[in-house]
Amino acid sequence: MTIFTDIKAILLGLWTTWKHMLRRPVTIQYPEEKRQPSPRYRARIVLTRDPDGGERCVACYLCSAACPVDCISMQSGERENGRRFAVWFRINFSRCIFCGLCAEACPTLAIQMTPDYEICKRDIMDLLYEKEDLLIDGCGKDESYNFYQHAGIGVAQRRGEGAEEKAPVDVRGLVP
Numbered sequence: 341m342t343i344f345t346d347i348k349a350i351l352l353g354l355w356t357t358w359k360h361m362l363r364r365p366v367t368i369q370y371p372e373e374k375r376q377p378s379p380r381y382r383a384r385i386v387l388t389r390d391p392d393g394g395e396r397c398v399a400c401y402l403c404s405a406a407c408p409v410d411c412i413s414m415q416s417g418e419r420e421n422g423r424r425f426a427v428w429f430r431i432n433f434s435r436c437i438f439c440g441l442c443a444e445a446c447p448t449l450a451i452q453m454t455p456d457y458e459i460c461k462r463d464i465m466d467l468l469y470e471k472e473d474l475l476i477d478g479c480g481k482d483e484s485y486n487f488y489q490h491a492g493i494g495v496a497q498r499r500g501e502g503a504e505e506k507a508p509v510d511v512r513g514l515v516p
């Protein structure tokens with residue numbers, strides 16, 4: 341009985357090996373072969389622009405506050421038309437853990453994650469990305485969103501009467 345159990349165990353082990361010999365290999369010969377990650381993959385960070393080409397970032401510091409490793413820094417400024425912008429904007433990718441919290445926190449969709457994972461450098465100082473390295477020409481993931489069409493506009497109508505607004509809740513109706 342023992343010898344049959346041993347033979348069965350050996351055959352099972354060999355079967356496992358043979359099974360994998362017949363399968364297609366999963367190894368990718370990087371960098372000659374590259375695997376395309378999903379569009380929501382969290383790698384290189386970029387700063388995007390509005391559909392009209394203006395910089396989306398209003399230097400509100402929310403991404404910097406949300407970053408758990410403190411790798412975002414910037415200096416805010418204001419243009420003649422009152423529109424805020426980042427005079428300089430820096431991300432230290434040697435500390436970034438690609439958690440995506442900065443992109444989640446951004447109210448203007450300026451800061452976005454991309455699937456570009458090939459940002460390794462030999463010199464650690466090359467992982468300091470300045471605004472000119474981060475700012476791209478396009479809108480990124482949401483091509484129609486324009487923060488300045490929703491914010492900074494004077495409110496003329498009464499509360500609850502805006503086009504996208506619901507009527508305010510009557511708090512007296514909540515009293516038991």
Ligand code: SF4
Binds near residue numbers: 412435438
């Ligand atoms: S992805 Fe995370 S760690 Fe990297 S800059 Fe954004 S908040 Fe910081």
Ligand code: SF4
Binds near residue numbers: 400401402403445450
């Ligand atoms: S990238 Fe977004 S969250 Fe960060 S400062 Fe600019 S507008 Fe604010």
